Amino acid sequence: MRAHALALTSFIVLLSPTVHAQISLFAYTGTETPVLSVYGFGQVAQGDTKDVIFRARNTGASAVTITKLAMSGTGFSIVNTASIPFTVAPGSSFDFTMRFSGGELKSYSANLQVNTITVLLLATVVAAPTVAVDLPCTGPDSQGLISFGRISQGGQVVCTITLQNSNTQALTVSPITVTGAAFSTTQSPAATIPAGQSISFPIQFTAAGANTFTGSLSAGVRTYALSGTGFAAPIPAPLLTFDSASLASGEQRSLTAKLPAPSPVNASGTLTLTFTPDSTTITDDSAVQFVSIGKRIISFAIAQGSTDLLFNGQKSVTFATGTTAGKLTFTVDVPAYGITGSAATSVKIAQAPVTVTAASATRRANDLDIVISAFDNTYTAGRMSFSFFDANGGLIGPAIAADFSSYFANFFKSQTLGSAFLMRVTFPVTGDATLIRSAEVTLMNTAGSVKTQRLNFP
Amino acid sequence: LARQPSVWDGHEKSGIRNLDKQMKAWLPPTVLMATFTVGAWAQLERPQVAWMLDAQGNVRPVLGLAGSPTLGDPVARNILSVACFPETCLAKTEGAVYSSLGWAAEAPEGPAVFSVGATADLVYIYFYSTGQVAKWHGGQLEFVDFTPGGEILSLRAAAEGFDYAVAREGGTVVEHFSMETMTVTPVAPLGGTGPVLLLDGAVLAATEDAVKLIRCPAPAEDTDFLPAEFALDIPGAGQFFLAGNGYIQVNTKTGARLLRMNGSCRDEGCWPWSADVFVLPPPPPPGDAASGNAGESVDPSMSSNSAPDASASSQDAQQPEAPGDEQ
Numbered sequence: 026m027r028a029h030a031l032a033l034t035s036f037i038v039l040l041s042p043t044v045h046a047q048i049s050l051f052a053y054t055g056t057e058t059p060v061l062s063v064y065g066f067g068q069v070a071q072g073d074t075k076d077v078i079f080r081a082r083n084t085g086a087s088a089v090t091i092t093k094l095a096m097s098g099t100g101f102s103i104v105n106t107a108s109i110p111f112t113v114a115p116g117s118s119f120d121f122t123m124r125f126s127g128g129e130l131k132s133y134s135a136n137l138q139v140n141t142i143t144v145l146l147l148a149t150v151v152a153a154p155t156v157a158v159d160l161p162c163t164g165p166d167s168q169g170l171i172s173f174g175r176i177s178q179g180g181q182v183v184c185t186i187t188l189q190n191s192n193t194q195a196l197t198v199s200p201i202t203v204t205g206a207a208f209s210t211t212q213s214p215a216a217t218i219p220a221g222q223s224i225s226f227p228i229q230f231t232a233a234g235a236n237t238f239t240g241s242l243s244a245g246v247r248t249y250a251l252s253g254t255g256f257a258a259p260i261p262a263p264l265l266t267f268d269s270a271s272l273a274s275g276e277q278r279s280l281t282a283k284l285p286a287p288s289p290v291n292a293s294g295t296l297t298l299t300f301t302p303d304s305t306t307i308t309d310d311s312a313v314q315f316v317s318i319g320k321r322i323i324s325f326a327i328a329q330g331s332t333d334l335l336f337n338g339q340k341s342v343t344f345a346t347g348t349t350a351g352k353l354t355f356t357v358d359v360p361a362y363g364i365t366g367s368a369a370t371s372v373k374i375a376q377a378p379v380t381v382t383a384a385s386a387t388r389r390a391n392d393l394d395i396v397i398s399a400f401d402n403t404y405t406a407g408r409m410s411f412s413f414f415d416a417n418g419g420l421i422g423p424a425i426a427a428d429f430s431s432y433f434a435n436f437f438k439s440q441t442l443g444s445a446f447l448m449r450v451t452f453p454v455t456g457d458a459t460l461i462r463s464a465e466v467t468l469m470n471t472a473g474s475v476k477t478q479r480l481n482f483p
Numbered sequence: 484l485a486r487q488p489s490v491w492d493g494h495e496k497s498g499i500r501n502l503d504k505q506m507k508a509w510l511p512p513t514v515l516m517a518t519f520t521v522g523a524w525a526q527l528e529r530p531q532v533a534w535m536l537d538a539q540g541n542v543r544p545v546l547g548l549a550g551s552p553t554l555g556d557p558v559a560r561n562i563l564s565v566a567c568f569p570e571t572c573l574a575k576t577e578g579a580v581y582s583s584l585g586w587a588a589e590a591p592e593g594p595a596v597f598s599v600g601a602t603a604d605l606v607y608i609y610f611y612s613t614g615q616v617a618k619w620h621g622g623q624l625e626f627v628d629f630t631p632g633g634e635i636l637s638l639r640a641a642a643e644g645f646d647y648a649v650a651r652e653g654g655t656v657v658e659h660f661s662m663e664t665m666t667v668t669p670v671a672p673l674g675g676t677g678p679v680l681l682l683d684g685a686v687l688a689a690t691e692d693a694v695k696l697i698r699c700p701a702p703a704e705d706t707d708f709l710p711a712e713f714a715l716d717i718p719g720a721g722q723f724f725l726a727g728n729g730y731i732q733v734n735t736k737t738g739a740r741l742l743r744m745n746g747s748c749r750d751e752g753c754w755p756w757s758a759d760v761f762v763l764p765p766p767p768p769p770g771d772a773a774s775g776n777a778g779e780s781v782d783p784s785m786s787s788n789s790a791p792d793a794s795a796s797s798q799d800a801q802q803p804e805a806p807g808d809e810q
Contacts, residue, residue, distance in 0.1 A: 451526075
């Protein structure tokens with residue numbers, strides 16, 4: 026039983042932090058790691074320095090004074106320390122930094138003494154490649170940071186990393202690894218670089234959002250911090266152009282949209298068409314739409330580096346102007362990025378006199394029929410006049426004025442499909458209707474009047 | 484043979500015109516001259532531009548203007564091919580030919596080609612499945628003793644018979660078949676292998692990038708006013724239909740177009756025809772009660788056609804009615 030107790034005590038002594046009186050020694054890298062009688066700095070690239078913070082913690086119930094902090098050996102030095110003696114309160118600690126600066130390619134050792142605690146420090150200097158980066162990246166700086174800079178969120182940037190072997194012998198670099206979700210490389214995890222030569226490989230940074238992203242590059246014994254920042258980059262408002270300088274009712278027109286500068290990102294969005302009629306008779310004209318899809322909202326895509334908005338892969342989209350005077354408004358939305366400048370473009374469809382698209386005259390016994398196909402984008406048609414002519418072109422009597430305004434108003438009031446109408450006017454004639462050979466019709470609205478061509482009765 | 488309005492909803496009485504739901508107004512009697520007394524009826528309705536055959540086999544009216552079109556509700560369903568003439572439309576279902584005037588006749592299965600330049604009472608029809616040509620006259624099909632020697636792409640009624648564009652090795656050719664002599668006469672080689680529509684004095688021929696209007700037979704002289712052909716910016720055309728009122732429906736990879744040919748006449752003749760091309764909207768999805776717009780209701784009182792009946796609303800599952808069955 027006694028033998029067992031002694032063995033356990035020895036075991037605890039060996040694995041516990043180096044303890045003397047009330048002092049325990051730790052290596053501090055954000056967390057405290059107990060330092061035993063030997064502490065290894067590991068492999069250090071030739072020309073590099075490696076600092077390790079040591080922490081002497083007072084684990085006792087009374088104050089302890091650090092009276093001795095010394096080091097013997099080559100390659101190591103004590104830096105960043107308070108002057109000695111230094112009293113450490115119970116529970117508090119005393120920090121100092123051990124720096125290793127190796128020169129030749131060999132192993133190094135030194136003894137560190139803190140009061141009565143002695144620790145053997147070990148380090149090895151090894152050959153390592155030098156690291157260089159091409160623009161747009163910068164670094165590595167004195168802290169070993171390689172910066173990918175700031176890019177638009179959703180964008181990517183690729184930097185070329187070069188590992189140079191300046192030694193006189195071939196150098197195997199392993200590992201070559203990249204960490205961090207925003208960073209990636211196609212480089213294999215190990216490479217042998219001939220003496221005096223170099224290898225290069227890309228590292229891609231993808232900014233998934235408007236944040237700063239970090240990672241690391243390990244190249245043999247050296248590790249570099251990687252950093253890149255994504256920022257929200259609103260898409261500049263596209264310029265909308267139409268295939269005609271002015272738009273009128275009853276047309277199909279083509280719209281193209283271009284960014285003033287190449288897009289920094291791949292983006293997608295929607296173009297929405299809204300219509301506000303001038304007339305209060307109706308609330309909408311459903312014929313106003315992107316015709317090929319029969320809707321008022323259409324998706325588009327913008328490729329990184331391009332200025333073109335592509336609608337179903339096409340650079341233009343066709344829309345119908347309808348048959349109602351009013352305002353067409355095209356609004357661009359790119360939800361992921363937003364739009365700088367005005368996202369909306371409005372176009373006015375002016376009020377116009379009745380537009381006659383077809384007119385004809387027919388005869389049935391003593392009935393004369395006039396059929397007019399037309400549209401009235403003011404929704405105020407109704408007043409009209411009819412002039413009849415004989416075989417010599419002479420006017421037969423005065424023009425017949427008519428006012429069908431109330432009927433047109435009744436016809437129009439429930440329309441949502443536009444103002445197109447087909448009017449069939451029948452004139453029962455008492456007398457010899459064959460003497461009436463032709464007619465003209467004048468249609469009026471608030472924007473003016475229009476006269477049909479001379480319509481001949483067959 | 485029977486008058487069969489079954490595939491047409493409500494058009495058998497008025498031909499292709501629908502005068503229901505219209506406004507009427509009286510103009511008081513007016514004395515023009517001592518010998519004339521004139522009153523007037525005024526009727527208002529929504530104009531119809533043409534007809535279209537949608538991808539689901541529905542024939543729909545195109546309403547409003549060609550430039551601002553909206554589609555009405557289907558008036559015929561389960562249609563494979565259609566052609567609309569000034570007074571009537573003919574439609575081919577899987578097993579019959581129907582007229583919008585109410586006639587119907589059993590016919591070989593599958594789609595068909597209807598002749599252009601025809602009257603409502605005389606139409607030549609080519610049936611792909613059997614390679615036969617028949618004459619539609621008075622609601623009857625009379626098969627012609629004729630072998631085209633290839634697949635007919637288009638038919639055109641012509642003097643004493645018909646012209647036809649037929650696909651042969653080496654390209655499409657146009658020939659004339661005389662019903663009097665039962666002989667074939669070459670008209671013109673067209674080349675190409677795409678869809679074709681024979682017109683009066685010309686041919687519409689689709690290529691990958693455009694639709695070409697080609698004079699046929701070719702002119703003796705090619706001038707600015709009388710070019711042999713010109714191209715319309717309609718890529719990917721795959722099918723032509725006569726849409727009525729002088730319009731032609733062109734189905735393309737990106738949707739349907741409505742083509743209006745415009746004559747331009749001088750002493751040398753009426754050529755070139757300018758052409759207006761209009762994009763047609765897609766029909767509303769099945770089950771969408773609205774038609775002709777993006778999700779907004781249509782006022783039925785002003786649409787060209789009344790809403791389809793309930794039995795017709797499940798058109799996708801419907802089979803064409805057998806000839807002789809009245810709807």
